[in-house]
Amino acid sequence: MKLNLDQIEARLQALIEVRLVSALPGFQMEDLVVHKLADAMKNNLVEHADGSKVAPNVFTLIVHPSSAERWQEPRLLEAMINSLKIVGEEAGLRFSASPTISIVNKSQQQEDIIEVIASHQLEATADTRGMTPDSSVADSNTETFPKNAFLIVDGVKVFPLKNSVVNIGRRLDNQLVIDDPRISRSHAQLRAIKGRFVIFDLNSTGGTFVNGQRISQSVMYPGDVISLAGVPLVYGQDNPPPRPDLAETDELNQASADRKTAYLDRETGKLKDKDNENQE
Secondary structure, three states: OOOOHHHHHHHHHHHHHHHHHHHOOOOOOOHHHHHHHHHHHHHOOEEEOOOOEEEOOEEEEEEOHHHHHHHOOHHHHHHHHHHHHHHHHHOOEEEOOOOEEEEEEOOOOOOOOOEEEEEOOOOOOHHHHOOOOOOOOOOOOOOOOOOOEEEEEOOOEEEEOOOOEEEEEOOOOOOEEOOOOOOOOOOEEEEEEOOEEEEEEOOOOOOEEEOOEEEOEEEOOOOOEEEEOOEEEEEEEOOOOOOOOOOOEOOOOOOOOOOOOEEEOOOOOOEEEOOOHHHO
C-alpha cells in the first residue's frame, strides 16, 4: 500500500526504531528529530510536470557539540539513511542520488534542539563534469551572481558571499581567513560561474571534501557540507536559483535554520557575533 505524505513520519519512526534495536540497544531516538526529518523530506519535494516527485537526498543535522559524537555514530546514520530510502520508495518518491546525512556542530545551538536542513544534490552533474579551474569567472551582476549566498563557518558564524571570487585559507590576505592549523595557507577558492558558486581545492594538504567526498572542484547547492581538512562549512542561499538539472519543476521550499548568528564588519573585515553586538 502506497504511503501518503501524512504517514511518512509514523513510518519513519517505526523503521528507525526497529533498526536501532539491533544496531544500538538502548539508544533512544527523539521523536522531535524524526518529526524534523520527515518534515524536511516533505517540505523539500520537487514535483515534475508529469506528477512524479523527487525527494531531497542531502540532510544536514545541526547539533550542539556536546551531542555531536552521539549523532555521528555510523550505525545510527546508517539506520536513518536506510529508513529514509524505504519511506521515500513506499511514498512513491524517488531520489536523484542515494541520501546522505551530515552532522554539523554549532556551539550556539541549544543542547536539546536539533535543526534539520534538506536539499537536493545530484551525484554527478553536468556542471561539475564539464568545468575546469580555467573556466571564466562570472560577472557579479544580478543575472549571474548567486544571490544571498553564505557559509556557516565551523557551525558558529555566518560569512556572506558577496564577491565573485572568495579565497579561503590561513593567510591574512584571503577573503575568508580561518585560523586553524589544519587549514593550508591558500586552501580553497569559491568562484561564481554561470550563476552558481563552484568550490576549487587549491592543492591543499588536508584536502577539500563536499558531503563526505574529496573533490578538486564541485558546484555548490544549498545544504552542501564542505570540510576543509576537518573544519566544517555549510553552504546556503536564502533564495536559491532554479535547478537546470531538474527542469520543469516547482520552486523548492527550502527548510531554514536560525543562521544569522554573526555578521561581517566591513571596516575591520572580521566576523562579529550578533548576540554580542549590543554589549560592545
